[in-house]
Amino acid sequence: MKKNVLVTACLMLTLATLTFAQQTAKPNKADGVSPKPAGVSPKSAKPTKAEWQLGVTTDKITVPLRFDHYYTYEQIGEALNALHAAYPDLTKVESVGKSEEGRDIWAMTVNNPKTGAALDKPGVYVDGNIHGNEIQAAEVGLSLLNRLLTSYGQNDQITKIVDRNVFYVIPSVNVDGRFHFFHDPNTPSSNRTIRVPRDDDRDGLVDEDGPDDLDGDGNITEMRKRDPFGQWKTDPEEPRLMVRVKPGEKGEWTLLGEEGLDNDGDGKVNEDEAGYLDGNRNWGINWAPPYVQSGSGEYPFQASGMRAIARFLVERPNIIVVFAFHNNGGMYLRGPSTKAQEPMNPQDVGVYDILGKNAEKIVPGYRYMVSWKDLYPTYGDFTDFTDNVLGSYGFVGELFVTASETYHQPPKPGAAPGPPPEDEDMMSGGSVEQERERLKFSDNVAQGELYRPWKPFKHPQFGDVEIGGWVKMSSRLPHPFMLTDLTHRNASAVLFAASQTPDVSLDVLPAEKVGDNLYKLRVRLANAGSIPSLTFTALQRKIHPQDVLRVTGKTVTVVSGGPASGSPIEEVRYKANRPDTQLLQVPGNGKIDFQFLVSGKGEVTVSYQSIKAGRQTKTVTLQ
Ligand SMILES: [Ca+2]
Ligand SMILES: [Ca+2]
Numbered sequence: 001m002k003k004n005v006l007v008t009a010c011l012m013l014t015l016a017t018l019t020f021a022q023q024t025a026k027p028n029k030a031d032g033v034s035p036k037p038a039g040v041s042p043k044s045a046k047p048t049k050a051e052w053q054l055g056v057t058t059d060k061i062t063v064p065l066r067f068d069h070y071y072t073y074e075q076i077g078e079a080l081n082a083l084h085a086a087y088p089d090l091t092k093v094e095s096v097g098k099s100e101e102g103r104d105i106w107a108m109t110v111n112n113p114k115t116g117a118a119l120d121k122p123g124v125y126v127d128g129n130i131h132g133n134e135i136q137a138a139e140v141g142l143s144l145l146n147r148l149l150t151s152y153g154q155n156d157q158i159t160k161i162v163d164r165n166v167f168y169v170i171p172s173v174n175v176d177g178r179f180h181f182f183h184d185p186n187t188p189s190s191n192r193t194i195r196v197p198r199d200d201d202r203d204g205l206v207d208e209d210g211p212d213d214l215d216g217d218g219n220i221t222e223m224r225k226r227d228p229f230g231q232w233k234t235d236p237e238e239p240r241l242m243v244r245v246k247p248g249e250k251g252e253w254t255l256l257g258e259e260g261l262d263n264d265g266d267g268k269v270n271e272d273e274a275g276y277l278d279g280n281r282n283w284g285i286n287w288a289p290p291y292v293q294s295g296s297g298e299y300p301f302q303a304s305g306m307r308a309i310a311r312f313l314v315e316r317p318n319i320i321v322v323f324a325f326h327n328n329g330g331m332y333l334r335g336p337s338t339k340a341q342e343p344m345n346p347q348d349v350g351v352y353d354i355l356g357k358n359a360e361k362i363v364p365g366y367r368y369m370v371s372w373k374d375l376y377p378t379y380g381d382f383t384d385f386t387d388n389v390l391g392s393y394g395f396v397g398e399l400f401v402t403a404s405e406t407y408h409q410p411p412k413p414g415a416a417p418g419p420p421p422e423d424e425d426m427m428s429g430g431s432v433e434q435e436r437e438r439l440k441f442s443d444n445v446a447q448g449e450l451y452r453p454w455k456p457f458k459h460p461q462f463g464d465v466e467i468g469g470w471v472k473m474s475s476r477l478p479h480p481f482m483l484t485d486l487t488h489r490n491a492s493a494v495l496f497a498a499s500q501t502p503d504v505s506l507d508v509l510p511a512e513k514v515g516d517n518l519y520k521l522r523v524r525l526a527n528a529g530s531i532p533s534l535t536f537t538a539l540q541r542k543i544h545p546q547d548v549l550r551v552t553g554k555t556v557t558v559v560s561g562g563p564a565s566g567s568p569i570e571e572v573r574y575k576a577n578r579p580d581t582q583l584l585q586v587p588g589n590g591k592i593d594f595q596f597l598v599s600g601k602g603e604v605t606v607s608y609q610s611i612k613a614g615r616q617t618k619t620v621t622l623q
């Protein structure tokens with residue numbers, strides 16, 4: 001891979017700056033600053049400019065965690081260790097596997113062992129940041145963990161949830177992507193990829209020409225060139241922006257795309273960036289090759305992290321609710337992700353509606369939508385995998401709402417989204433009105449941090465150009481001052497879903513003697529949660545075994561048994577074989593009764609066992 005002189009120069013400059021920063025952190029006799037004790041903080045230098053823009057702190061990470069800054073990859077590890085040190089009995093930290101570049105993908109399990117084993121409780125799985133640039137998704141996972149642990153024993157709702165559920169949280173899935181997003185120059189949308197090299201332009205070289213930070217500001221912004229035949233002119237209202245010329249109008253600018261050079265001298269600029277494999281197109285269900293689904297990889301589960309997480313999930317079949325956080329659009333999406341799939345089971349849609357419509361209200365401005373229909377279809381999607389292989393209810397949470405960056409008024413809770421931007425107005429993803437508004441927000445609420453004014457640059461291939469535009473921490477990431485609110489509200493949407501997981505009680509009514517040595521035994525399973533004990537899709541497609549209700553006893557025989565209607569005109573559908581073992585699902589906010597005829601006397605054990613809803617046992621004595 002060829003390296004250009006300029007990039008090497010920038011790298012050397014960065015190294016020089018680092019060395020300088022490290023030197024300045026050493027004890028200095030002149031100003032009397034005492035040295036920091038060795039080992040307290042591995043990184044005593046100030047954050048780099050790129051990190052500073054993301055609000056990165058160099059303070060030691062302490063509990064309770066703070067959400068007025070973003071966590072680097074390393075700090076996510078520190079944060080999980082700090083939570084574990086503060087709550088060792090409730091937590092476990094583990095690496096589920098390693099990324100392409102050898103980084104650990106950290107998971108935290110929250111379970112109270114005093115109320116049962118993790119696998120015997122309804123599991124709630126939360127991850128985020130499968131796209132490397134969508135960094136605030138990891139803070140949602142951390143915020144949830146922080147809330148669960150620091151509120152345990154203090155807040156009744158959360159104490160109940162922690163005692164009844166188990167939480168599995170992988171804050172950052174694409175750990176390489178997160179690392180590079182913080183440390184490298186980027187656009188708000190670049191660096192999504194899993195680091196599987198790919199020759200995008202099929203020239204035999206791999207990842208040889210990505211964008212370059214020509215002005216060394218830590219961002220990849222845009223390039224433009226003065227051109228009377230260009231398709232763009234300066235916005236008459238806001239000279240930093242451009243609008244498309246109308247037919248007959250004189251042009252002023254040609255847009256040259258992202259900041260960069262022709263690194264390999266093939267006449268094209270930025271034609272082969274790092275990667276590209278999209279972690280959220282690489283799952284082993286409904287996968288399609290790259291000519292159908294871009295970024296899907298050469299085969300399902302090509303990404304080592306996706307393989308590791310798939311294994312982590314299938315080893316935890318108790319997971320019934322899944323949230324995967326992303327960062328663009330203000331949406332809670334449910335599957336299916338493609339039209340070709342069977343439509344969602346209508347009874348499962350009912351369950352999704354309860355969770356999704358509440359999530360919309362918990363996070364103002366968000367919309368609850370169907371993935372393929374309301375957004376766009378994707379193959380090899382993560383929540384399709386969890387819905388159809390794990391048998392859980394999965395949501396994708398898209399966190400960022402552009403309208404939240406407003407200068408005059410905040411979006412009204414539950415307000416309808418504005419009209420879609422017109423094509424001719426599109427610049428970096430919004431209408432020119434929206435761009436003007438966001439610039440005012442940058443100027444007056446972020447003191448100009450989100451936008452780089454155009455500056456001249458001598459480009460070796462394009463000649464005199466200008467470089468400027470939105471910085472990497474804009475457009476899809478909330479400014480750190482807005483992060484606390486965002487993470488808390490979305491963690492609350494997860495907590496609401498957790499409160500609705502199956503809460504099954506087993507009751508055995510007093511046995512009724514109906515004959516010599518013959519008893520009628522009535523068993524009731526009731527579910528106080530609105531989520532059933534297994535999804536209707538799992539039931540319909542036999543994804544995993546149904547719940548089992550069993551009546552046993554050394555001195556008794558189960559003569560017959562089956563579900564009872566429980567209506568005034570009682571009807572029992574007796575099971576033909578093995579009446580002692582009944583297969584079932586307990587509906588959400590509902591009950592299911594069983595009736596057994598048992599002959600004999602003595603102790604009878606009634607046990608209920610569910611993959612998702614735990615297990616329970618009751619004993620009665622027939623006499
Ligand atoms: Ca190439
Ligand atoms: Ca590439």
Ligand SMILES: [Ca+2]
Nearest residue numbers: 213215217219
């Ligand atoms: Ca730059």
Ligand SMILES: [Ca+2]
Nearest residue numbers: 209262264268
């Ligand atoms: Ca090139």
Ligand SMILES: [Zn+2]
Nearest residue numbers: 131134326327
């Ligand atoms: Zn995403």
